[in-house]
Amino acid sequence: MLPQAVRGEGVYLWDAEGKRYLDFSGQAAVNFIGHGVPEISAAVAEQASQLEFVHSSQFSTPIAEEYAKELLEFAGEHFRGGCVYFTCGGSEAVETSLKLARQYQVEVGQAQRYHMLSRTQSYHGSTLGALAVSGNARRREMYLPLVREFTHVGIPYCYRCVYNCIDGCAQCGEKYAGELEKAIELSEGEAAAFILEPVSGATLGAAVPTARYMQAVAEICQRNGVLLIADEVMTGMGRTGRNFAVDHWGVAPDILVAAKGLSSGYAPLGAVIANKKVVDAIANGTGTFLHGFTYNAHPLSVAAGKAVLRYLKTHDLVHAADSNHPGTAGQNMETALARLLDLSVVGDVRGIGLLWGVEFVAEKTTKTPFFADLNFAGRVGAAARNRGLLVYPMQGSVNGHSGDHLLLAPPAVITTKQIDTAVATLREAIEEVR
Ligand SMILES: Cc1ncc(COP(=O)(O)O)c(C=O)c1O
Incomplete structure (x- = not known):
């Protein structure tokens, strides 16, 4: 059963049990300005x-x-x-x-x-x-x-x-x-x-x-x-x-x-x-x-x-998402996610701005995907969620069925520290599942 969400603020969401989640998925790439903005x-x-x-x-x-x-x-x-x-x-x-x-x-x-x-x-x-x-x-x-x-x-x-x-x-x-x-x-x-x-x-x-x-x-x-x-x-x-x-x-x-x-x-x-x-x-x-x-x-x-x-205009959030600009959330995402490439199961890290994909492979040199039944991305998603990190797991990148990846699309108000914490937590989740 899914937890019940009750509150949001900035990059965080809380469930009814009081557990806090860092929203690294933007809720399917929806939230761009952060949760709980009172002006809206x-x-x-x-x-x-x-x-x-x-x-x-x-x-x-x-x-x-x-x-x-x-x-x-x-x-x-x-x-x-x-x-x-x-x-x-x-x-x-x-x-x-x-x-x-x-x-x-x-x-x-x-x-x-x-x-x-x-x-x-x-x-x-x-x-x-x-x-x-x-x-x-x-x-x-x-x-x-x-x-x-x-x-x-x-x-x-x-x-x-x-x-x-x-x-x-x-x-x-x-x-x-x-x-x-x-x-x-x-x-x-x-x-x-x-x-x-x-x-x-x-x-x-x-x-x-x-x-x-x-x-x-x-x-x-x-x-x-x-x-x-x-x-x-x-x-x-x-x-x-x-x-x-x-x-x-x-x-x-x-x-x-x-x-x-x-x-x-x-x-x-x-x-x-x-x-x-x-x-x-x-x-x-x-x-x-x-x-x-x-x-x-x-x-x-x-x-x-x-x-x-x-x-988003007042807070210059389009610029914040620009991964071509040093010091932006977009560029910090690019730098932090690239570190995951040293993991044997991370085949590719790709994306632009604040829209990133991490593709998993069973074998790196041949780019062999995991068997679809293993639901590798889904299991990484669950392990991340247990640690209070929300990502968007998907399957089918190779041929519509096999191929596992995560989509990452946090709100543009995410800080460097939050990105680093999220990527470190994601690493732990991947290491637990592989
Ligand atoms: C590129 C694209 N087009 C259309 C849709 C459908 O939008 P909605 O789910 O709001 O109907 C989505 C949803 O994920 C999407 O990513």
């Missing part, structure tokens, strides 16, 4: 005291309008003239982005385009449309008969590169991008959009692409009239040390999807941020996006999101 609960309470809810078919609200403007600005100049669509979480936002991409193609006279291309070893959510574009084998297998499937192309995962490169995927980014071009060609003019996680989240554990790959993918989409959707549910809102992870490579997707860090978990919230091209196509066409959930732009959720955005 105050903003939500203030909104609740004024107006709890209106339906988006009858009203907009000042708070949603102001927040949308701020988010567009945060997303950068490529989104000037764009629009934001608020949902209650990541899966709803991904569904929204897929339907928006389809409607865009219809509005611009490309009604034959409906294929939603995506990547193997990816995760975009648990609703059926999001599951269809996800590649995460374990999470989708049972539901496959229910989903409409399109092509999944390969994903650059440098530790186990299928092109067997020896230069950190410096050259093979173009080969992976070439797979996308081929898939578009094979769709015979029916490809509508390509969705990707700029940095892989839970499925591969923070596999970071090369600039060449990201730029080639963006260029291929643009050249072929295919919309590029960046699913930044996990990587957006500062998590990787940039406002959105695509900013690392100067790539401008047509649609950005955000959730998790958007509200840091203070209320259920997701957002689809569309560029002017997409918005204009609908505005100048039928004029209405044919889609909606009852709780679109819920006033309490957008109040939480708006307060979180203000908080």
